[in-house]
Amino acid sequence: MSLHPLTALTAACCAAVVTTAAASWQLSVAVALAAALLAARAGVAARVLAAAGVILAPLFLSLLVLHGLFFLEGHTVLAQWGPARVTAEGLGFALELGTRTAACVLLLLLFSFTVSVPDLVTALAARRIPPQLSFVLASTLILVPAMAGRLEKIRQAQEARGLVVGRGPLSRLAAARLQAVPLVLGLVEDAGLRAQALDARGFGLPGPRTSYRQLQDPPAQRIFRAAALLLAAAAVVLRLMTAWPTAVPS
Amino acid sequence: MSQQPLTLPAADTRAGAPRRRRLLEIAGAAAIAATNVFLVLNQPADIANGPASFSALVALGGFLLGAVLLLAAVLPVLPTSTLVLMPVAIVLNVVLGQLMGSTGLPFYLDAIGTVLIAVLAGPAAGAATGVLGSIVWSFFNPTVLPFAAGAALIGFLAGLAARAGLFRRFYFAPVAGFLTGVLAGVVSAPIAAFVFGGTAGLGTGAIVSAFRAMGDTLLAAITKQALISDPMDKAIVFTIAALLAYALPRRTTFQFAFVRRFRVLAGKVPADPAA
Structure with missing residues (x-):
């Protein structure tokens, strides 16, 4: 069964949103591993991992230096050299943000390296984009x-x-x-x-467009997309509700 | 040779459509501004309180919503001659950035194409190119997607500077770029702070670390770092874009209605060969 491009896009984006909202490094690592496994199954693991490595390696190093050494809000000091303090909170913060970004980057790269661009354009045109x-x-x-x-x-x-x-x-x-x-x-x-x-050829004219390509959009995938969107929205609302009282001092 | 019309093309003639577009534009700009203000006001309580995902969600949602609204307002009214330039500008962002990177200058220089199209085709085209460029580039590097609003701002301000005549003389272009960089830095700092928790480069990361060591909050440290690097970067980008626009033959640049109408580049408008 071939995946409709919008189904793949929705799945990648919703998984990224849920991972961001969950804010747990265990989930982020699991999502990143799942994305890598799916990439391997699709045969694009080498390209996805190479591209992700180029993006993520400098970010990881930067986060490690920044939060590992200079996290002023940390209390549990593990080591100290002059103004630089290694704190458990800082390392945790770097781990959480680093894994979260890694999961999102891998998910979106998996989508963009597996999607067929002509199919995506056809799908977008059919949605009145x-x-x-x-x-x-x-x-x-x-x-x-x-x-x-x-x-x-x-x-x-x-x-x-x-x-x-x-x-x-x-x-x-x-x-x-x-x-x-x-x-x-x-x-x-x-x-x-x-x-x-x-x-x-009438490109600038208003009105509907027709396409040579026809895409299959099975009902099961429509239901999946709606469910994924609902899940992502619920995750965001839940996070905003729980974080609101602490995040907004009033 | 392609012959562009001298008048600006008539926008959508349906009743109410221009007003709806204007509302979309205002809503998009308001979403970006409101998100920025909200994040700056609420940041001290957040980082100490564990997960930064609340601010990340607000930043992602607000900035992306604003960028998409701006795109929806601008895209349908752009003439075809501008639209076909946008892929060119987006690719130039990447390729010229790499070419300049080979000269060994320590800057990103990733907006040359956006500024060039803003000079040739106006602020709306510049803003749309910024957003679309971020979307397309995110196919290869998803971390640029959250910065779409900042890219739109750069294109829009470059277009305003061109309309005001700041690209007629090469020494005004870096001034306009410097001011654009200040605003762009302020808009992109919350994204770097709350979505990624830092900057992607080691050099910029070291500057942020220095400010953190002096006792700044994360957002303040990243904003200060952005205010150091972004204005310099954009001043150089604006200068390169201006030099490229001067190097193009006048036959090419004066095809653009925006260039003719606002006399963006110095020099007399050549006589219309069709007249």
Whole structure:
């Protein structure tokens, strides 16, 4: 059974919201592990974990230094060097926020690395989301790999004309300018041509759109989406209710 | 060569639609402002009281709601010529950020495309590009999604600066960027503090740690760090965007109705070849 793109999106977002609302590092670790397992089953584990590692490693280190050493609200001091104090509360805070972010990042990366962009655009168009949003989303995701090739071509062309990147910052800046200006100019020109072509096909006109693609949306998945949204809303309301008296001094 | 109309395109002609859009815009801006004020007023009680998830939920909900409302207000009225530029601007945010990163400058420089489109197509296009860019980029890095409201603010303010003529001379652009950076830092600091509990970089993390060691609350420390790095960063971004806009041929820049109407860039409007 194939998953409707909106079902996958709802599941990822609701799981992220519930994890944030629950504020328990055990749940966050469990969710992160579940997301990693699902990624492995979908065959994208390597990509998801690599992308997540690049995002999360600096954040973890930063959190560890910041809260591990300088958590002024902590009372249980484990070690102390001058102004830096390692407190149990600080380490707990870093652990809680780090695992929470890790769980949310893994969930959303799992969604974005498994979803089929054409299916997602079709699903959005069927929901009366403005077609402009789908256009920008799909167009950007297609443009990203094309851009890398284009920049490479520009670099080769400029090197053929004698571009040599030197050591100094001024030389590097000049090299960046020689590559950036043709890139921006070419893309803006292309965009002008594309606007004409799209307008000639009625892109700017109001009204409903039809699509070549047809998506299956089984009733079971609709029920699942409604249930997930309800669960997430309940989790948020519960957290706001329980935290309100302490969070708002009145 | 593409020929853009000289007049701004007629917006939705249905009765009541412009008013509804205006209401959506105001509601979006109000949601962002209210969330910010609420978080700043309530932060001292929160961090000491265990889980920060209350503030995180408020920050995520409020800022994302505001960003989505702004997008819903702006997106349907943008002309096609602006719309096709938005993917270009979003990709430029990433690619030019990497290209400038290779020069070894210690800044993010991740908003060059947004500022460039705001200069060429106006504040509404800039704000929409900021939000959409955050949404698209979150496909590769979900941690940028909560900062969508700040990105929208940068695009919007860059467009206002362009309309006021601050991009006509290259020495005004960094001033406008500096002021934008101050506001953007104030808006993005609560997100960094309450959603992520710190900043993603080691250098910025060290600055925050220094302020924490001096006795600041987490939000105050991160706000001060943002007020150190963001204005510098945005001043550089605005300067690069201005230099790029100057480097483009006038035939290209003057295609944009916004550039012609508000005389965003210095120089005489070239005679209309179609006239």
